[in-house]
Amino acid sequence: MTEKKHIVIWGNGIAALTAALRFAEEGITVKIVCETSLLRSIDVLIPHGINAATNYWNDGDSITNHFEESVECAGHLISQSLLYKMCEQAPKIINFLERAGVPFDRTVEKELFFQKTADSDFKRCVPAGPHTAQKILKVLQSQLLRFESKKLITCFEGYEFLRHIENENTHSLVVQNIKNQEITAIPTQTVIFADPGWQHHCLAALFEQGVFLANPEFSGGLWTGETFETNKKGIYAIGDCSFRLKGAKPLQGNYLLGLLFSALECSCNIIQNKKTFVAENNKIEVYLNREQENWQALLDLTGPENSYRLFDEWEQIMIQKVDCPRREDRLLEASQEIKKLKDRFLRVGLNDHKTWMNTESVFVRRLPRLFSLAEARIAGALYRQESRGTHQRKDYPERDDNRFLKTTKVKFNPAGPEIFYENCDDSLYPLKNTKYQKIEVA
Amino acid sequence: MTLIHLKIKRQDKPESPSYFENFQIMAESGATIISALQIIRKNPRNISGKVVAPVVWESLCHKNLCGSCTLIINGKVRQACQVLLKDCTQPIVIEPLKKFPVIRDLVVDRYFLRQAQEKMTAWNDLDAMITNLELEQKNQIDSEQALTLAGCHSCGACLESCPQINTNSSFLGPAVIAAQQFYLTSTLGQKQKSRFLSALMEEGGIAGCSNAQNCVRHCPKELPLTTVLAKISRETNHFALKKIFG
Numbered sequence: 001m002t003e004k005k006h007i008v009i010w011g012n013g014i015a016a017l018t019a020a021l022r023f024a025e026e027g028i029t030v031k032i033v034c035e036t037s038l039l040r041s042i043d044v045l046i047p048h049g050i051n052a053a054t055n056y057w058n059d060g061d062s063i064t065n066h067f068e069e070s071v072e073c074a075g076h077l078i079s080q081s082l083l084y085k086m087c088e089q090a091p092k093i094i095n096f097l098e099r100a101g102v103p104f105d106r107t108v109e110k111e112l113f114f115q116k117t118a119d120s121d122f123k124r125c126v127p128a129g130p131h132t133a134q135k136i137l138k139v140l141q142s143q144l145l146r147f148e149s150k151k152l153i154t155c156f157e158g159y160e161f162l163r164h165i166e167n168e169n170t171h172s173l174v175v176q177n178i179k180n181q182e183i184t185a186i187p188t189q190t191v192i193f194a195d196p197g198w199q200h201h202c203l204a205a206l207f208e209q210g211v212f213l214a215n216p217e218f219s220g221g222l223w224t225g226e227t228f229e230t231n232k233k234g235i236y237a238i239g240d241c242s243f244r245l246k247g248a249k250p251l252q253g254n255y256l257l258g259l260l261f262s263a264l265e266c267s268c269n270i271i272q273n274k275k276t277f278v279a280e281n282n283k284i285e286v287y288l289n290r291e292q293e294n295w296q297a298l299l300d301l302t303g304p305e306n307s308y309r310l311f312d313e314w315e316q317i318m319i320q321k322v323d324c325p326r327r328e329d330r331l332l333e334a335s336q337e338i339k340k341l342k343d344r345f346l347r348v349g350l351n352d353h354k355t356w357m358n359t360e361s362v363f364v365r366r367l368p369r370l371f372s373l374a375e376a377r378i379a380g381a382l383y384r385q386e387s388r389g390t391h392q393r394k395d396y397p398e399r400d401d402n403r404f405l406k407t408t409k410v411k412f413n414p415a416g417p418e419i420f421y422e423n424c425d426d427s428l429y430p431l432k433n434t435k436y437q438k439i440e441v442a
Numbered sequence: 443m444t445l446i447h448l449k450i451k452r453q454d455k456p457e458s459p460s461y462f463e464n465f466q467i468m469a470e471s472g473a474t475i476i477s478a479l480q481i482i483r484k485n486p487r488n489i490s491g492k493v494v495a496p497v498v499w500e501s502l503c504h505k506n507l508c509g510s511c512t513l514i515i516n517g518k519v520r521q522a523c524q525v526l527l528k529d530c531t532q533p534i535v536i537e538p539l540k541k542f543p544v545i546r547d548l549v550v551d552r553y554f555l556r557q558a559q560e561k562m563t564a565w566n567d568l569d570a571m572i573t574n575l576e577l578e579q580k581n582q583i584d585s586e587q588a589l590t591l592a593g594c595h596s597c598g599a600c601l602e603s604c605p606q607i608n609t610n611s612s613f614l615g616p617a618v619i620a621a622q623q624f625y626l627t628s629t630l631g632q633k634q635k636s637r638f639l640s641a642l643m644e645e646g647g648i649a650g651c652s653n654a655q656n657c658v659r660h661c662p663k664e665l666p667l668t669t670v671l672a673k674i675s676r677e678t679n680h681f682a683l684k685k686i687f688g
Contacts, residue, residue, distance in 0.1 A: 022572045036502065036510070039556060039596045044507040092575035099579040101566045101628040103588035110582050129589040134507055138592055142565035142621070149560050179545060264572065308484045308496075351486045352495035356455050357546040359498050360483075 006031060007270070008173060008188040010161065010202065011195025013043035014133065014256065015239025017140040018263035019192055024152040026271055032144075033156040033175060033186060034195065039141060043259075044134040048117065049105075049127030050097075050260075051253035052090035056114045061122035063087045069120055070254060071429050074247030075389040076405060077215070080428040082226050083248060086261040093260050094126065100139045104128045117252035125253035133256060156186070160362050161202045163209060164191070164235070165287050171234050172284050174291055179357050183291050185284045190270060192236040194263070196221065197366075203241060204369035207376065211235065213410040214243035214422075216373070217380035217391045221246060223409055228266035236270070238262040243407070247389070298361050303349035307364045310348065314341055314370060322374070324392040326381050335378045342371050376410045376417045383419050384408065401431055443468045447489075447533040448478060450497055452547050460544070464489040464533065475515060475522040475536065476501050499548040506662055509597030512539060513548055519599045521662045539602050555596045558614035562641045564621040566630045583627050591624035591670070593663040600657035600667060606650050613650025616657040616667045623670045639681040648675050 007023055009016050012034035020030045032038070053066035066087040071078060094112070098104060104126050105113040116123045128135040147153040159175040162183070172185040196203045203222055207213050212231045214223035222230050222237040224244055229236050238259075240246070245258040321334035345368055352360040386400035387393050406421040446469050453460040466489050467481045476499075483496035501511040504523040511522040514537040516530055527534065542550035559565075570577065594617055601607045601615040619642065625631040626638050642648045651671050658667045 018572065025570060025573045037552070037556075039552075040502055040508050040510050042502055042508070044595070045503050045505065089575070095578050096572055096575050098581050099566075099568055099577060099630065100571055101581070101625055101631065103581070103583060103585050103592055103624075103628075106583075106585045110580070129592070131507060131593075134595070135589070135592045138594075139566075142559065142625075143571065145556065145560050146563075146565045146567070149563075264575075306484060308480075312484070351493055354454060354495060357498055357549065360496055 006188065008033060008171075008186055008191045010034070010173065010191065010193045011239070011241075012036065012038050012157075013041045013195055013239065013259070014046075014136055014140065015259040015263040016192075016194035017137070017144055018260055019194060019238060019267045020153055021140065021143055021147065022264060022267040023271070024147040024150075027152070028271075030147075030153045031156060031186060031188070032153060033159050033161075033173060035158070035160065035178075035197065037157045038144065038155050041137055043137055044131060046133035046255055046259075048252040048255065049115070049125045049132045050090070050094060050256045051120075051124050051251070052094050052114075052126065052257075053087060053122070053124055054091050054112075054114065056112065057123045059122055061124055063090075065122060066090070066124060068429055070248040070251050073119070073251040073254075073389075075399065076401070076426060076429075076431055077218075077388065077407065077424055078247040079226060079244060079425040081425060082244060082265075084428055085265070086245060086248075086257060089261055089264070090257055093257065093264070097136060097139070097260075100143060102128050102132075102135050102139050119250075119252055136256065160365070161197065161205060162291050162365075163205060163287070165284055166232065167283065169234065172287075174284075174287060176291075176295070176362075178359070178362060181295070181355055181358060181361075183288055183295065185288055187284070190234050190236065192238060192266065193222070193241045194237075194239045196240050199366075199370055200373055201366040201369045204373040206230075206235075207410075207412050208369065208372055210412060213376055215246070215380070215408050216377040216410055217384055217408065218389060219246065220380075220408075223407075227269045228262060236266055238266045250390070295361065295365075298364060299350065299353055299355070299358070301348055301350050301364070303347035305344050305348045307348050307350075307360065307367055310341060310345060311363075311367060311370075314338070314367075314374065317341075318374060322378060322381065324390065325394045326392065327394045328382065331378050331382050335375065335382075338371055338374050338378070342368070345371070372412065372417075376412075379417045379419055380408045380410060405431070444471055444528075446478060446527050448482075449533040449535045450548070451535075451537040452497065453538075453544050454546065456543060456545060463494065469527055471526075471528040473527050474504075475513070475525045475527070475534070476504060476511060478527060478534075479522075497548065498546045507595060509595030509662075512597040512599055512602070512662075513537065514539065514602075519602045519660050521597065521599075524662065539598060541602050541607050542598065550598075552596070552598050554601070555598060555615075555617060558618040558646070559621060561614060561646065562618045562622055563637065564618055564625060566625050566628060567634055567637070568630055579630060581629050583629065588624060588627050590663075590665060591620050591627075594620055594624075594665055595663065597662060599660045599662055603656040603660040605654050605656065606652050611650055612646040614646040616651070616671060619648060619651075619674055620665055620667060620670050623674060636681070639678050642674060643678050643682060648678050651675070 006029040008031045055061045107113045114123045117125045158178045162174040165172040172187045212223035221243040224242040248254045321330040385396045386404045409420040411418040448465045486496040502508040513522045538548045539550045606613040
């Protein structure tokens with residue numbers, strides 16, 4: 001099976017749709033593969049509007065101000081050249097959304113209504129009613145349907161991500177149809193991950209297969225370069241999947257901007273480098289058979305443990321012992337308890353043994369991935385002996401820029417995650433010790 | 443914590459017969475229908491104590507924004523994440539939507555909504571949307587109406603309650619017409635008015651509406667659907683007459 005010029009995108013959120021539309025406009029065929037139906041995305045929950053430093057109100061705002069505020073908010077742990085580019089592009093991104101029909105809030109003069117947010121000194125954030133993300137999604141979805149009717153985009157809806165196969169520069173996504181539970185492979189040379197999945201389980205699956213994670217202690221994502229390519233050639237991660245630009249997310253209005261910008265930047269890079277998108281289906285039967293056997297084995301599980309209750313316990317451990325404020329002893333306890341959960345998971349059983357839309361089997365498959373992701377998060381939090389941004393340690397309440405102005409990089413190892421540190425780009429706005437306020441946490 | 447009695451309509455496969463199964467659970471009075479389903483799956487036993495397969499349902503955001511969890515609860519179309527157990531008379535009867543084909547238990551196939559949008563071409567036709575970011579187009583719109591209309595999350599409640607959605611009618615439903623109106627109000631959409639109105643005059647379009655006004659009563663986002671339908675109907679009439687007499 002040989003298909004010319006196509007690209008596979010995993011996800012149906014804002015980042016995934018934006019990237020898909022960019023490729024489709026270039027005449028490249030896109031396959032969108034996603035868990036839920038195209039019209040349902042969890043991105044609707046993203047709060048606030050979009051930031052763009054246009055200085056409409058003449059309050060002294062500029063791209064530099066936007067950039068500096070974002071850096072401060074990220075605790076300086078962010079790649080600055082990429083972030084600056086994002087701030088530069090912001091007004092143009094609003095242009096394209098407006099052309100497509102997003103109903104942004106307007107002043108009486110019918111101009112964009114830039115508003116002040118709680119954590120910024122400037123009026124820079126433009127919302128579209130109370131749920132900006134939902135409006136943007138709606139418009140992008142309708143554009144996607146337009147390209148679908150032109151046969152440039154094909155949607156594969158209702159698929160569960162199982163694994164990826166790398167073979168001579170070709171990637172294949174092994175996916176399972178949630179409805180009829182058929183396991184298939186989607187071959188491609190370039191794949192973009194734009195949906196971390198429920199509780200980031202897709203990221204965890206990739207992590208277990210050798211893709212590096214970065215900054216898991218601050219939620220983070222897959223490690224990517226500035227072109228959004230992961231450590232495996234041909235696998236890209238954008239939006240919430242990539243750790244880049246995630247540091248700037250807490251500044252209200254930067255979240256949506258980050259999603260849109262990363263999608264544009266990544267797709268432009270791929271198009272400019274004129275990658276060949278031809279993929280050939282090579283020896284993947286072995287893997288497909290193995291996944292099929294795994295699934296059959298999964299259906300036959302009849303242990304005493306209920307997967308949903310195990311998940312509840314996992315959630316409680318994460319909330320009580322891993323969420324901030326963190327302490328070394330609690331983190332160590334949590335890591336022990338995750339180990340115990342892993343042992344108990346071996347005795348898990350299913351109540352649903354049907355072979356049609358068996359959502360319980362899907363859930364059981366996701367569960368062990370969450371455990372390995374939790375281990376990476378705990379390890380990252382243990383080694384980072386300081387407090388910075390969303391990572392707060394009670395035993396190390398100060399920010400330690402000498403030791404930890406670095407990105408945590410995590411490699412999967414069945415015995416336990418391996419941690420490296422990578423220097424952080426601070427070329428444009430060097431470190432100052434001012435402005436960083438310490439907040440007392442009870 | 444109170445004892446709650448649920449009566450859930452189940453179906454194993456699209457072609458197999460449906461049946462009701464009763465469950466009894468302990469739940470907080472402030473819990474929603476979705477929470478009740480989550481409690482059931484942790485210990486999936488029916489009222490006689492027999493272990494059964496957990497109920498399959500669809501939900502995502504739990505904030506009435508995604509439109510996944512539309513169910514018929516005690517005979518009314520509701521978003522399950524917005525219905526509190528304490529507000530329902532017991533036994534609480536939970537059924538899947540009836541106008542769409544059931545996949546399993548409470549999950550239905552709402553592909554029809556997408557098809558309708560594709561048939562009606564409910565989108566702005568524009569070139570180089572993302573490729574050329576320099577292009578500017580100020581949207582001189584009535585932002586308040588556009589905002590309400592954009593709130594539609596394609597849940598299918600209006601189609602479920604509409605008497606015109608049946609096997610004998612080709613009507614595509616009020617949701618897609620509201621989407622058309624949303625794009626019609628944008629500045630670019632105004633320039634494509636004839637495309638929108640011609641699509642609306644075709645089979646399955648505005649002519650299918652019988653003005654039963656059920657949609658506006660059941661819309662979880664409180665869209666002014668009947669107002670939109672009336673306006674569109676007037677505009678298409680205008681458009682058709684203009685086409686004939688010039």
